[in-house]
Amino acid sequence: MSMTIESTTLWMRACGLRDLEPGWGEVALLGGRQVALVRVSADEVYAVDHLDPHTGAPVMARGITGSRGERPTIASPLHKEVYDLATGECFTDPALSLRTYPSRIVDGAIEVAIEAEPEVAA
Template sequence: MSFTIERTAAWNPACEVDELEHGWGEVALMGAQQIALVRVTGDEVYAVDHHDPHTGAPVMARGIVGSRGERPTIASPLHKEVYDLGTGECFTDPSLVLRTYRTRIVGGMVEVELDG
């Protein structure tokens, strides 16, 4: 007999939304994962992997926050690759992808959806 264990996603509290500054990233250690949280405007918060896809260095929370048209972006502070905060797509090198995570705000707390 074989069993399949299905991994489910779970919402994990990260921080109060008011602890995040607009246009800046902060790092949240969530289990063994380092997640960069970026508050763009109002209560719009994005979560991406803190590790730069090009170098592997844990620097993305220190990236430059901006936009390409209506799409919010973050540029790696090392080599300036520009990533879409919503999709992880790299505008400057299509072979690179920044891992993204869904976020929500519940009772003023930012929650990040992580694999279970």
């Protein structure tokens, strides 16, 4: 007998776009995960893990937003590691990476794609 484990991606509503100020982050609890939502412009929002990859502290929504060229970034408020908001790549320490989540704006609301717990099918 063979078993297959399937995971499903769910788009979860986090908040209204107007609830976030450009240049700032906020935290949303989505599917049991703390996700930092960062609005960088009028219609551009990124979703990343709220846990700092270096320390494990839940602080990334309080990070410092900026850019490296055309790439929007967030710097950890603790040790100032700088991460690409789109890819999670760490510019200051290649051994670190920040988990990112797909996000979109639908009818004025921010939605984030979260993987649901895998289901085992027999």
